[in-house]
Amino acid sequence: MADETIGIVGAGIVGLATGREIALRRPGTRVVVLEKEQEVAVHQTGHNSGVVHAGIYYTPGSLKARLCTKGMAMIRAYCQERRLPYDECGKLVVAVTEDEVPRLEALYAKSLENRVPGLRRVDAGEIHEIEPYAVGLAALHSPRTAITDYTAVARSFARDIVESGGEVRFGFPVTRVTRLTGGGIEVASAAETLRVDRLVLCAGLQSDSVARLADDGDEPRIIPFRGEYMKVSPSRAHMVRGLIYPVPDPRYPFLGVHYTRRVNGDVEVGPNAVLALSREGYRRSDIDLRELARIARFPGMWRLAGRHWRTGIKEMHGSLSVDAYMKAAKAYVPAIHPGDVVRGGAGVRAQALGRDGSLVDDFVIRQVGAVTAVRNAPSPAATSSMAIAEHIADTVFGDIRAT
Numbered sequence: 001m002a003d004e005t006i007g008i009v010g011a012g013i014v015g016l017a018t019g020r021e022i023a024l025r026r027p028g029t030r031v032v033v034l035e036k037e038q039e040v041a042v043h044q045t046g047h048n049s050g051v052v053h054a055g056i057y058y059t060p061g062s063l064k065a066r067l068c069t070k071g072m073a074m075i076r077a078y079c080q081e082r083r084l085p086y087d088e089c090g091k092l093v094v095a096v097t098e099d100e101v102p103r104l105e106a107l108y109a110k111s112l113e114n115r116v117p118g119l120r121r122v123d124a125g126e127i128h129e130i131e132p133y134a135v136g137l138a139a140l141h142s143p144r145t146a147i148t149d150y151t152a153v154a155r156s157f158a159r160d161i162v163e164s165g166g167e168v169r170f171g172f173p174v175t176r177v178t179r180l181t182g183g184g185i186e187v188a189s190a191a192e193t194l195r196v197d198r199l200v201l202c203a204g205l206q207s208d209s210v211a212r213l214a215d216d217g218d219e220p221r222i223i224p225f226r227g228e229y230m231k232v233s234p235s236r237a238h239m240v241r242g243l244i245y246p247v248p249d250p251r252y253p254f255l256g257v258h259y260t261r262r263v264n265g266d267v268e269v270g271p272n273a274v275l276a277l278s279r280e281g282y283r284r285s286d287i288d289l290r291e292l293a294r295i296a297r298f299p300g301m302w303r304l305a306g307r308h309w310r311t312g313i314k315e316m317h318g319s320l321s322v323d324a325y326m327k328a329a330k331a332y333v334p335a336i337h338p339g340d341v342v343r344g345g346a347g348v349r350a351q352a353l354g355r356d357g358s359l360v361d362d363f364v365i366r367q368v369g370a371v372t373a374v375r376n377a378p379s380p381a382a383t384s385s386m387a388i389a390e391h392i393a394d395t396v397f398g399d400i401r402a403t
Contacts, residue, residue: 004029006396007187007196009174009210011035013045013150013385014377015202016157016168021389022396023164031166032194033158034187036173041154043280044204045382047347049260049268052076052086052146053380056093057248060113063363064380067391069114071384075153076146078386084152085263089242091145092127094136096331100247101138107247108140118143133239133335145243147263150382169194174203177213177371185370198396201373205279205350214371220352220360221298224279224291227271228319230326231344232259236336237267244332251308257318257329268344269329269336274319275312282346284319303357352376365392372396 008019011033023031037043052072058065079086095104104121111119122141127134130141158168176188177199187194203210208222232240244259260268275295278288295301305312318325326338352360352375363384364376372395374388381388 004197005195006031007185007194007199008033008202009187009199010202010204010206011037011040011154011158011168011170012043012202012204013041013154013157013382014204014374014388015200016040016154016161017385017389018200018202018392019166019168020157020160020164021386021393023161023166025393026397027164031161031164032196033161033166033168034172034174034189034194035168035170036189038170040158040168041151044347044350045154046151047282047345048150048382049271049347050147050150050262051091051243051260051383052148053383054091054116054119054142054145055114055380056091056107056111056116056119056140056142058110058114058380059362060110062361063365063391064361064384065114067363067384067387068380069116071380071387072144072146074386075148075383078156079148079153082156084156085149086146087148087261087263088144088146089261090130091142091243091245092122092131092134092136092139093142093245093247094127094134094139094332095247096136098137103247103250104138104140111140111142116142116144131241131244131333133333134244135334136332147243147261149263153385174210174213177210179369198370199372200392200396201371202377203374204377205348207350207373207375207377208352211373211375214368214373216366216368216371216373216375220354220364220375221300222279222350223295223298223301223304223353224276224281225273225349225351226276226281226346227273227349228325228346229268229270229344230322230341232267232269232336233340233342236340237265239333239335240267246328246332257325259329259333269326269341270344271347272315272318272325273349274315276348280348282348298353298355300353300355300357304353304359307357349378350376351378363388365395367395
């Protein structure tokens with residue numbers, strides 16, 4: 001094993017954490033990370049909100065629940081060791097209407113099963129003590145929820161790989177994956193070819209496309225959803241000390257528009273969730289006709305739209321109107337008005353979707369011969385990245401079966 005070459009497709013935080021874990025676990029193994037862009041963390045990692053999740057939302061016993069709790073502790077220790085930004089500013093999940101209170105209680109019970117550290121239920125008065133400008137009937141307070149800079153973490157992971165004798169190769173968009181008769185795998189771009197013994201696919205927004213090259217099938221499909229942010233003016237940023245979230249709707253994997261403090265002191269509102277018209281469509285003007293045709297041909301998208309078209313229209317309205325966007329957010333911090341925000345950045349979420357229109361919630365990691373394919377790694381993948389890397393390395397080296 002020590003003389004093997006292991007290829008990693010994708011230099012986002014999951015791919016880099018995986019390459020680092022393999023390089024450190026098996027000294028002498030050559031790790032080569034292949035990235036189509038010219039630097040690390042260009043897509044989902046680089047557009048991440050920076051939140052280090054504590055494990056509140058996830059189905060007990062799921063891969064997400066197990067790896068989030070473990071990953072949070074690992075990323076915290078790593079940031080402290082490397083002196084990377086890490087601020088336990090805490091999170092409030094706030095119920096503002098009576099019908100949200102039972103959902104909050106259900107979320108509390110789930111959080112207890114997931115052993116979320118320090119979590120407690122607070123009343124309206126305690127909400128005000130924690131976040132003086134926030135309002136609500138009741139909330140969950142997670143004091144260990146933190147913020148970091150995931151791009152800085154990803155760069156540090158890349159340095160660890162290189163210092164361990166590995167390589168991060170840029171400008172390598174994978175166009176072909178071929179299993180060789182004598183063993184091993186050939187990975188090619190338009191310009192060059194690399195032979196590896198084992199291959200790990202961590203391609204994020206392109207995960208289904210790259211997995212198809214490795215004969216891992218067509219599903220789940222990736223449907224890109226753009227999440228747009230508003231930035232709170234500096235004169236109002238003091239009104240949010242940490243993170244203020246709504247009670248999520250269990251029918252959707254998105255957490256709803258919320259207030260997020262960043263490690264640089266900025267405060268953002270968002271994200272929403274609108275269908276992106278390009279796989280990497282960070283702007284409304286980014287349109288890829290081939291991508292739209294691909295989405296239109298997939299029956300799962302039509303089934304999803306048939307169930308949730310009202311929500312889709314609401315999200316689009318919020319995307320076009322700042323007033324509509326801030327209407328929901330004002331319920332939590334009434335003192336921040338539409339005039340107090342400007343349009344900020346955006347990210348694109350790789351949402352996995354089944355043929356039946358079901359939104360795939362849990363992490364999906366599959367093994368096909370010598371190829372390990374990460375088919376779904378949405379939030380909290382950044383939080384869980386080091387724990388996901390351990391799980392993948394166990395799979396690559398045959399210690400456990402992929403799930």
